[in-house]
Amino acid sequence: MLNPNDRLVIASHNKGKIREIRELLEPFQLDVVSADDLGIPEPDETGTTFVENSVLKAVEIMKHCGLPCLADDSGIAIDALNGDPGIYSARWAQKEDGTRDFSLAYDRIFKSLDPQQSHKAHFVCVLTLAFPDGATHSFEGQVHGHIRLPARGDHGFGYDPIFTPEGYSQTFAEMGQDFKEGISHRYHAFEQLKQFLRKP
Ligand code: IMP
Numbered sequence: 001m002l003n004p005n006d007r008l009v010i011a012s013h014n015k016g017k018i019r020e021i022r023e024l025l026e027p028f029q030l031d032v033v034s035a036d037d038l039g040i041p042e043p044d045e046t047g048t049t050f051v052e053n054s055v056l057k058a059v060e061i062m063k064h065c066g067l068p069c070l071a072d073d074s075g076i077a078i079d080a081l082n083g084d085p086g087i088y089s090a091r092w093a094q095k096e097d098g099t100r101d102f103s104l105a106y107d108r109i110f111k112s113l114d115p116q117q118s119h120k121a122h123f124v125c126v127l128t129l130a131f132p133d134g135a136t137h138s139f140e141g142q143v144h145g146h147i148r149l150p151a152r153g154d155h156g157f158g159y160d161p162i163f164t165p166e167g168y169s170q171t172f173a174e175m176g177q178d179f180k181e182g183i184s185h186r187y188h189a190f191e192q193l194k195q196f197l198r199k200p
Pocket residue numbers: 014045072073074075076087089090091093123156157158159160172184186
């Protein structure tokens with residue numbers, strides 16, 4: 001269990017994710033730091049599912065620092081690509097020098113799809129809490145919608161500029177950050193995590 005002022009390490013080096021997670025955790029008044037802040041290296045994501053990678057990251061980083069850790073494994077799954085890029089969402093944007101350029105990922109996606117059409121897709125987020133006693137708890141959220149070029153909007157990160165959630169006309173990157181945080185895959189996973197944290 002976590003109480004106000006307890007330290008919680010976010011097992012991520014992705015600045016966009018860390019910012020969103022920090023904001024979502026604000027009501028719990030935890031002492032939130034990231035693995036990056038503590039200089040802990042990113043573990044290799046060798047799992048074959050979002051859940052496996054999320055557990056792997058949370059447990060690896062927890063073992064490094066001996067503190068409760070929260071990992072987020074997330075990505076976008078496109079129906080017409082049989083769920084790709086899925087767990088490889090970050091890797092599809094990776095350049096040879098290790099930095100990320102999402103226009104590479106957009107090109108790869110739309111090379112095999114009609115760029116004039118919209119295509120069904122959903123974001124997935126699996127959050128895992130790992131405690132020093134070895135207990136782990138995972139929570140999954142999804143948001144369904146469509147992807148389409150051109151990329152639109154300046155907010156958010158990653159695939160936000162090409163994803164429009166069902167029932168809306170703006171992409172995640174055109175919506176304000178607060179609005180996205182109220183409907184996203186991460187929001188839905190967090191709702192379950194919050195229920196867990198509120199349990200006596
Ligand atoms: P990982 O979970 O660190 O393996 O990376 C997930 C990948 O999916 C990153 O490249 C993100 O850019 C992308 N991704 C995850 N969540 C979101 C989101 O909320 N918006 C846009 N892209 C996302």
